[in-house]
Amino acid sequence: MATSTVNLVVAACNNLGIGFEGRIPWRIKQDLAFFKKITSTTQDPEKQNAVVMGRKTWFSIPAKFRPLPKRINVVLSRELPEAPKGALLARNFADPMEMLTTGSLSWKVESVFVIGGSSVYEEAMMSDRFPCRLYLTRVFGDFKCDTFIPSPDDHGFQKVPNPDDIPSETLTENDLDFRFEVYEKN
Ligand SMILES: NC(=O)c1ccc[n+]([C@@H]2O[C@H](COP(=O)([O-])OP(=O)(O)OC[C@H]3O[C@@H](n4cnc5c(N)ncnc54)[C@H](OP(=O)(O)O)[C@@H]3O)[C@@H](O)[C@H]2O)c1
Incomplete structure (x- = not known):
């Protein structure tokens, strides 16, 4: 059975912005690699991880890269008439969370x-139905954004030491500093 912990993965800049006009405002290859590794890797080769995202995040992924391979893709939408090809469709947040963590899947x-966007992160961060772990890539830059995450500090999340396989020092790519941080809320 899947653990009931829900993991959030997000990269946010100085003002906690995560997106602008349907895309991520920066490009950090090491962060993309981190996202791919952490969402894809399983200990049990018979199992897969699930990625849960809002409809706009799904369509922000280039068509040739979706569904995200080797992961169960779940798209939240109240409007889409049918499931996008290669993904499961959910009409609310709670049902797929139950189905994936303790239910039929x-x-x-x-x-x-949970891989975005803002309202889905917010719903997960505000919920007290399950423990949450937040993998937050802090991007130390000022970017114009129209999409944001709530502050983890204001929502009961506490910073915890990074697991051994996640570097904790500040890294740099193309003159942009960033750092992988891990937070938990029980
Ligand atoms: N920096 C990062 O790590 C990161 C990660 C992900 C995304 N992003 C960025 O964030 C932006 C997209 O995020 P967004 O916040 O605008 O949109 P989003 O959350 O991806 O999608 C919003 C849509 O999802 C559906 N939805 C959300 N919550 C739902 C619920 N509880 N039940 C049913 N449907 C639900 C609704 O679709 P319907 O309207 O169809 O009902 C809603 O309009 C893009 O710029 C993207 O690049 C950044």
């Missing part, structure tokens, strides 16, 4: 990752 799911 949990036997083949190792970990559940």
Whole structure:
């Protein structure tokens, strides 16, 4: 059975912005690689992780890259008439969370990752129905954004030491500093 912990993965800049006009305002290859690794890797080769995202985040992924491979893709939408090809469709946040963590799909799911956008992160961060782990890539730059995450500090999240396989020092790519941080809320 999948763990009931829900994992959030997000990269945010100085003002906690995460997107502008349907895309991520920066490009950090090491962060993309981190996202791919953490959302794809399972201990049990028989299982997959699930990625849960809002409709706009799904369509922000270039068509040739979706569904995200080797992961169960779940798209939230109240408007889409049918499931996007290669993904499951959910009409609310709670039902897929239950189905993936303890319900009918949990036997083949190792970990559940919420991958955006803002209202989906917000719903996960505000919920007290399950423990949450937040993988936050702090991007130390000022970018124009129209999409934001709530402050983890204001919503009961506490910073925890990074696991051994996640570097904790500030890294730099193309003159942009960034750092992988991990937060938890029980
Ligand atoms: N920096 C990062 O790590 C990161 C990660 C992900 C996304 N982003 C960026 O964030 C932006 C997209 O995020 P966004 O916040 O604008 O949109 P979004 O959350 O991806 O999608 C919003 C849509 O999802 C559906 N939805 C959300 N919550 C739902 C719920 N509880 N039940 C049913 N449907 C639900 C609704 O679709 P319907 O209107 O169809 O009902 C809603 O209009 C893009 O710029 C993207 O690049 C950044």
